[in-house]
Amino acid sequence: MLVYGGGSIKKTGLYEEVAAAMQAGNISFTELAGVQPNPRIDSVREGVRRCREEDIGLILAVGGGSVIDCAKAIAAGFFYEGDPWDFFTYSARVTKALPVGAVLTLAATGSEMNVNTVISNDQTQEKIGIGSKHLIPRFAILDPVYTFSVPAEQTAAGAADIMSHVFEQYFSANDGAYLLDRLGEAVLKTCIHFAPIAIKEPENYEARANLMWAGTIALNGLLSTGKETDWATHGIEHELSARYDMTHGLGLAILTPRWMEYVLSDKTAGKMAEYAHNVWLVHDSDNFEAARRGIQLTREFFHQIGLKGSLKELGVTVESLPVMAEKAAAYPIGRFKQLNADDVLKILQSAY
Amino acid sequence: MLVYGGGSIKKTGLYEEVAAAMQAGNISFTELAGVQPNPRIDSVREGVRRCREEDIGLILAVGGGSVIDCAKAIAAGFFYEGDPWDFFTYSARVTKALPVGAVLTLAATGSEMNVNTVISNDQTQEKIGIGSKHLIPRFAILDPVYTFSVPAEQTAAGAADIMSHVFEQYFSANDGAYLLDRLGEAVLKTCIHFAPIAIKEPENYEARANLMWAGTIALNGLLSTGKETDWATHGIEHELSARYDMTHGLGLAILTPRWMEYVLSDKTAGKMAEYAHNVWLVHDSDNFEAARRGIQLTREFFHQIGLKGSLKELGVTVESLPVMAEKAAAYPIGRFKQLNADDVLKILQSAY
Numbered sequence: 134m135l136v137y138g139g140g141s142i143k144k145t146g147l148y149e150e151v152a153a154a155m156q157a158g159n160i161s162f163t164e165l166a167g168v169q170p171n172p173r174i175d176s177v178r179e180g181v182r183r184c185r186e187e188d189i190g191l192i193l194a195v196g197g198g199s200v201i202d203c204a205k206a207i208a209a210g211f212f213y214e215g216d217p218w219d220f221f222t223y224s225a226r227v228t229k230a231l232p233v234g235a236v237l238t239l240a241a242t243g244s245e246m247n248v249n250t251v252i253s254n255d256q257t258q259e260k261i262g263i264g265s266k267h268l269i270p271r272f273a274i275l276d277p278v279y280t281f282s283v284p285a286e287q288t289a290a291g292a293a294d295i296m297s298h299v300f301e302q303y304f305s306a307n308d309g310a311y312l313l314d315r316l317g318e319a320v321l322k323t324c325i326h327f328a329p330i331a332i333k334e335p336e337n338y339e340a341r342a343n344l345m346w347a348g349t350i351a352l353n354g355l356l357s358t359g360k361e362t363d364w365a366t367h368g369i370e371h372e373l374s375a376r377y378d379m380t381h382g383l384g385l386a387i388l389t390p391r392w393m394e395y396v397l398s399d400k401t402a403g404k405m406a407e408y409a410h411n412v413w414l415v416h417d418s419d420n421f422e423a424a425r426r427g428i429q430l431t432r433e434f435f436h437q438i439g440l441k442g443s444l445k446e447l448g449v450t451v452e453s454l455p456v457m458a459e460k461a462a463a464y465p466i467g468r469f470k471q472l473n474a475d476d477v478l479k480i481l482q483s484a485y
Numbered sequence: 486m487l488v489y490g491g492g493s494i495k496k497t498g499l500y501e502e503v504a505a506a507m508q509a510g511n512i513s514f515t516e517l518a519g520v521q522p523n524p525r526i527d528s529v530r531e532g533v534r535r536c537r538e539e540d541i542g543l544i545l546a547v548g549g550g551s552v553i554d555c556a557k558a559i560a561a562g563f564f565y566e567g568d569p570w571d572f573f574t575y576s577a578r579v580t581k582a583l584p585v586g587a588v589l590t591l592a593a594t595g596s597e598m599n600v601n602t603v604i605s606n607d608q609t610q611e612k613i614g615i616g617s618k619h620l621i622p623r624f625a626i627l628d629p630v631y632t633f634s635v636p637a638e639q640t641a642a643g644a645a646d647i648m649s650h651v652f653e654q655y656f657s658a659n660d661g662a663y664l665l666d667r668l669g670e671a672v673l674k675t676c677i678h679f680a681p682i683a684i685k686e687p688e689n690y691e692a693r694a695n696l697m698w699a700g701t702i703a704l705n706g707l708l709s710t711g712k713e714t715d716w717a718t719h720g721i722e723h724e725l726s727a728r729y730d731m732t733h734g735l736g737l738a739i740l741t742p743r744w745m746e747y748v749l750s751d752k753t754a755g756k757m758a759e760y761a762h763n764v765w766l767v768h769d770s771d772n773f774e775a776a777r778r779g780i781q782l783t784r785e786f787f788h789q790i791g792l793k794g795s796l797k798e799l800g801v802t803v804e805s806l807p808v809m810a811e812k813a814a815a816y817p818i819g820r821f822k823q824l825n826a827d828d829v830l831k832i833l834q835s836a837y
Contacts, residue, residue, distance in 0.1 A: 309691040312675040312698050319667030326663065339661040346664050346710070358698070 134189045136165045136180065136204045138196045142238065145282045151195055151236060163187050165207075168196065171253045171260060171374050171381070172203035174218045180207035181217060184231065193234045194270075197291075198242025198251075201235050205250040205268040208233045220263055221252055227265035235273040239283055240344040241291035241382065243298060243352030245273035253375055259460075260375035262367075275349065277341035285332045289438040290382025292328035292344060296321055297385040298351040302362045304396075304404060304469040310360050317356050318411045323347040325412070328438050365467030366392045369477055372457035377449055386440035387447075390432035391483045396470040397424055404469075444485045454481045486541045488517045488532065488556045490548045494590065497634045503547055503588060515539050517559075520548065523605045523612060523726050523733070524555035526570045532559035533569055536583065545586045546622075549643075550594025550603075553587050557602040557620040560585045572615050573604055579617035587625040591635055592696040593643035593734060595650060595704030597625035605727055611812075612727035614719075627701065629693035637684045641790040642734025644680035644696060648673055649737040650703040654714045656748075656756060656821040662712050669708050670763045675699040677764070680790050717819030718744045721829055724809035729801055738792035739799075742784035743835045748822040749776055756821075796837045806833045 135151065142148040155162050165180050184192070184207060194204035208230040210217030219225035235245045244250070248269055251262035283291070303317040323343050331340040350356070369392070370384040397405060402420035409415035409427025417423040435441070445451070458478035465471045472480075487503065494500040507514050517532050536544070536559060546556035560583040562569030571577035587597045596602070600621055603614035635643070655669040675695050683692040702708070721744070722736040749757060754772035761767035761779025769775040787793070797803070810830035817823045824832075 309694065311678060311691070312671060312695045312702070315671030315674055316668055316702075319664060319671050322667055323664040339663070342661065342711075343664045350664070350668075350707075355702075359694075 134165055134180070134184055134187070134192050134207075135162050136168060136192055136194045136196070136200055136207070138166075138168045138170075138200050140166065141282065142195055145238075145279070147195065147236070147238065147279055151193070162193070163189070168200045168203045170197075170199045171378055172199045172206075172251075174206075174221070174252050174254045176203050177206040177210055177217050177252060180204075181210035184211050189231065191232045191234060191271075193236070195236040195238065197237070197239030198244040198294075201233070201237075201244040201270070202242070202250040202252065204233050204235070205230070205244070205270075206252050207231070209250075209265065209268060218252075218254060221254070221259070221261040223263075227263070227267050230265070230267040232271045233268070235270045236279065237273060237275050237345065238279045239287065239291055240280055240341070240348040241294040243295075243348050243350075245270055245275065246349050246353040248354075249352070251371070258375050260371040262371070273349075275345050277338055277345050280341045280345060281336045283335070285335075286380075286383075286439060288331050288335070288344075289328060289435075289440050290380050290386070291348065292324045292331075292438065293382040293386040293389075293435060293440055295344070295348045295351045296324050297366060297382075297389055299356065300389060301364045301367060302356045302360060303408065304363055304401070305360045306468055307360050313356055313358065313360060314407070315411075316350075318408075320347045320351050320356075321412050325434060332438060361468045363467050363469040365469075365472050365477075368466045369457070369461045369480065372461045373444070373449065376453060376457065377447065379447060383440050383442075383447075386435040387442065387444065387484050388480065390428050390435070391480050393424075393428045393431065395476065395480050395483070396467075396472075397421070397428070398470065401470060444481065449485070451485065454478060454485065457481060486517055486532070486536055486539070486544050486559075487514050488520060488544055488546045488548070488552055488559070490518075490520045490522075490552050492518065493634065494547055497590075497631070499547065499588070499590065499631055503545070514545070515541070520552045520555045522549075522551050523730055524551045524558075524603075526558075526573070526604050526606045528555050529558040529562055529569050529604060532556075533562035536563050541583065543584045543586060543623075545588065547588040547590065549589070549591030550596040550646075553585070553589075553596040553622070554594070554602040554604065556585050556587070557582070557596070557622075558604050559583070561602075561617065561620060570604075570606060573606070573611070573613040575615075579615070579619050582617070582619040584623045585620070587622045588631065589625060589627050589697065590631045591639065591643055592632055592693070592700040593646040595647075595700050595702075597622055597627065598701045598705040600706075601704070603723070605730075610727050612723040614723070625701075627697050629690055629697050632693045632697060633688045635687070637687075638732075638735075638791060640683050640687070640696075641680060641787075641792050642732050642738070643700065644676045644683075644790065645734040645738040645741070645787060645792055647696070647700045647703045648676050649718060649734075649741055651708065652741060653716045653719060654708045654712060655760065656715055656753070657712045658820055659712050665708055665710065665712060666759070667763075668702075670760075672699045672703050672708075673764045677786060684790060713820045715819050715821040717821075717824050717829075720818045721809070721813045721832065724813045725796070725801065728805060728809065729799065731799060735792050735794075735799075738787040739794065739796065739836050740832065742780050742787070743832050745776075745780045745783065747828065747832050747835070748819075748824075749773070749780070750822065753822060796833065801837070803837065806830060806837065809833060 212229040248264035327340040405424035406420040600616035679692040757776035758772040
């Protein structure tokens with residue numbers, strides 16, 4: 134089953150390329166089109182039903198993280214008798230899945246080489262991620278040329294997503310993961326260097342290739358080996374996406390500098406100064422000053438690549454903030470600094 | 486079959502730990518002990534014979550790169566009717582191998598997570614490496630505690646080996662591998678930061694853990710994706726090891742700064758200045774000056790961690806230099822700068 138999104142792969146010619154390769158290999162296939170950004174559980178349910186009816190042996194996701202995540206959830210649902218949403222409410226576990234392959238068209242989520250799938254439910258207004266080793270794609274084709282047609286805003290949002298993945302793992306209460314943190318800084322520097330280039334010159338192969346590889350390395354498990362990771366910002370952003378169908382990377386770009394400001398403390402200043410020093414070459418011997426400068430540069434960078442605006446400008450209602458805060462922190466989130474619903478509300482308010 | 490080296494694992498208690506785990510799992514095993522540094526084809530031949538006689542199903546290498554490399558060659562030889570040295574003369578190809586597992590006791594070669602095996606032949610005075618996907622260990626256990634007992638000189642030589650693996654991939658004629666080069670710099674910084682600590686405090690977990698992980702990342706395929714790589718220094722060093730049974734990392738530490746000096750040119754100065762700038766924080770706007778400073782700091786670092794001496798002091802005869810140069814460059818080696826036998830001789834002479 135060939136799974137794809139809104140049809141951009143038909144415009145770019147990738148659809149025909151994939152179809153021709155399948156025909157050349159004598160592989161018969163069916164299609165599930167129209168998978169949305171923030172992929173919905175309804176698409177998953179439809180995919181599972183169709184896979185069963187049509188006796189599917191492999192799911193080939195051609196698209197970005199949303200398409201791959203949808204394919205993964207279908208692959209897991211195929212072997213589960215109940216409703217696939219059960220996986221996302223943690224009332225069922227993935228124990229088996231159809232093989233999934235991926236042809237990537239957007240540098241962002243890292244789904245092409247990891248265990249994760251994140252699915253949204255319009256009925257419950259939830260966006261929830263799960264992970265299972267059964268969901269790692271068996272293969273992924275990363276050709277930077279397939280990302281040449283990604284528009285500027287999506288390119289920027291993808292870069293912000295990649296950077297956020299690093300932040301969630303880099304800002305950790307663990308000391309001692311020196312190598313991993315230097316590797317994470319390598320990914321951050323790559324995004325900072327190449328996102329503006331890819332936006333200005335969409336067909337710059339070098340920029341697209343580096344961003345594509347950065348997206349994979351950022352969340353394929355390498356950067357978190359042996360670390361406590363944070364993931365509070367992603368948790369908060371999922372509430373925005375679930376309720377307002379916001380572009381994930383844009384939500385992250387708005388929230389991240391606010392999260393950084395909020396969690397800056399005596400305890401965290403050293404690590405945040407390390408980030409400012411190593412990634413932004415900030416030379417300030419005072420940790421607080423260096424950290425503040427790093428946060429400011431992070432915010433300016435997101436603005437520079439076009440990711441701006443407040444939650445208010447993006448249509449978020451002020452009434453929804455406490456509701457989202459309560460849902461995001463139904464139990465405390467974040468390890469770098471643990472946040473409760475009141476903390477999350479303050480972060481959302483600062484981003485309003 | 487449990488394969489190990491000179492018995493240090495008996496002193497440290499690791500042997501008993503492994504044996505107890507096997508017994509607890511009801512796994513019967515036999516042993517091949519005494520694998521030497523620069524493992525010999527004779528050990529491989531013996532291992533193959535014994536594996537066949539004793540109907541072995543898995544080879545567990547407990548040791549450093551030499552032990553793992555020997556286990557890999559045995560695993561390949563098991564399914565090959567001819568002499569396993571045929572693999573290393575490229576007159577036979579590995580098409581199948583017994584599964585290999587590894588318990589690593591030395592941070593250096595990266596053999597625990599890669600396709601490579603390097604074997605020496607005393608009769609022909611050769612040391613040759615091959616690679617096959619069939620030789621990637623099925624699992625590897627990396628517990629930094631198992632490296633606490635590594636002596637200072639082996640720790641230093643291991644760090645030099647890791648750094649050399651990065652250099653061989655970093656110094657490349659390819660432009661555009663920005664992310665990979667930043668990742669390589671992360672590994673280099675890790676070695677530079679932690680090797681002196683591990684030498685001074687052998688039981689420093691953080692130092693041992695970072696060095697161990699660095700060794701794996703340096704040569705598991707990640708840093709060379711899509712790059713032309715050099716490998717001239719390794720080629721030259723293999724001649725020294727084959728003829729003089731030199732510690733691989735020590736040979737590399739002596740040769741590397743000389744190789745760097747020799748290949749410094751208008752064409753390479755920019756890349757070498759990039760290394761000096763990013764790894765050693767050299768701030769010199771002239772590429773040649775920056776490169777020279779980076780080379781000097783590299784040499785001083787190897788001296789600082791105890792890797793010093795000239796080829797002469799290490800017992801190399803001046804008569805053997807042209808012979809080794811001819812063998813190392815029987816065909817031109819190196820991609821960053823291509824070297825012929827005359828070039829190699831000059832590098833060897835500068836290290837004499």
